[in-house]
Amino acid sequence: MKRTRDAIPSNNAWMQALLAALSPLATIAVVVVLWWCCKVLFEIESFILPSPFEVARAFADDPRPFLIGSLESATSAAFGFGIAAIAGILLASVLSLSRRVERSVYPLTLFFQMVPLIAVAPLLVVWLGYGRPAIIASAAIVSVFPVIANTLSGLRSADPQLLELFNLLRAGRVRTWWSLALPSAVPSIVTGLRIAAGLASIGTIAGEFIAGIGGERAPLGVLVMTGLRTFRTDRVFVAVLLAALVGFVVFGCVGLLSRLLLRRWLA
């Protein structure tokens, strides 16, 4: 059989990809082992620090509420992120059309960034009631600012030479925005969306702490609180880990979509 010359390098490439995938897993394994060692060596009570096995068992014994909770939280995070993305891009675009409007409204959007979410969440309950709308609102509020800030700076980054061209071709403001400023801003917008994706899942869990409803379809934030109240620290751990996983998934989806989008821009 004939062997091609690059058979060995491509094999190597495979190995490298495998190693790249394995090395973070190895780090996680080390952390889990350390965690277990601490627990055993210092004889820590399970309600303070459950062992990795106890956490795994807590999930395996009764996975249903955790899976439902993850789905609930992921849905809220996705909606919150979507609203923040659309509202953020639109608001930044409106702001960028007029310097004066931008100067008067931008500080207000900064306020959104500065206000502690935990302090606003009770108000969201007052306005939207307990449950999903308040949770989505909470996710949207924390994640909207990076979208606005990055979109604005991206819209301003359009090449002055191309702006001159558009000026020469007598393109109106809206046309210039659509055909020049917005496409130029895509890389910055994507950066903003990536940050927002991470923040949206944090906002979701925080919102659920305050506005979440327990019961059959309790989201992860509520499962954390119930675990605490019933001294089931193992269940708290499961919910926290799943919350992190939800964050990863939302972040990963946005990252994947943005890579597809950017391929055209960076090509």
Add this chain to the structure above:
Amino acid sequence: MNDRPAIAVQEVSRQFRDTRVVDRVSFDLRSGGCIALVGPSGCGKTTILRMIGGLDEPSTGSIAIEEGGAAFVFQEPRLLPWLTLLDNVALPLRLRGVSKRDARARAMDSIAMVKLSEACHRTPTQLSGGMRMRASLARALVARPRVLLLDEPMSSLDEVTRHELDEELRELWERHRITILLVTHSVPEAAYLAEEILVFSPRPARIVARIPTPSGNRDASAWTSSALNDTVRAASEALLAAIAADARGRKLA
């Protein structure tokens, strides 16, 4: 016959704060004619072109330009990196509200004029420097302008590509009789393309010589013809004399 010139520049000066960049420049460009502005780099000839194109205003003097619009070709191709060649060329029409279909159809004609039809679905990064310049030229031609303003369009190209594009530009001008005003720092290019060369002094730009070029068709062999060489020599001498006079003036001051 319409005797009014396509571009009439009268006593135009341009002052940026304390610096005078353009000093009382006057010339007429007949409809269908081609004039080249030649001068040392940074002398202000681009400023003259920008004022004619409406990108800048003269401080004093007046500029009249034929109706029907002028198209500008910049020194850089200035293509939108996220659009294909076809959509880049169609852009001026799209910005005027022409439908996508019509704009693309007309863009294809314009792309054919610069011989890029094969590459129309590529993005600017997939084009060579010469192809990008052709694309920029096609974009300028797409709205069928009466006047074409070219600002050192070939300056970033290599010698061979430059010659090739100069020959095609001359062909386009002879066939379509577009009025062309060309800024360049290459005297041979000016002599090859234009009917008349205006030689400018170093800043502030003043016309120091008006040199007509030999009439008649140009083919590739024209580059080395003796008539053209005489023109090139005359223009170069005028240019060097202006630079020398400017240097002497500076030394005295």
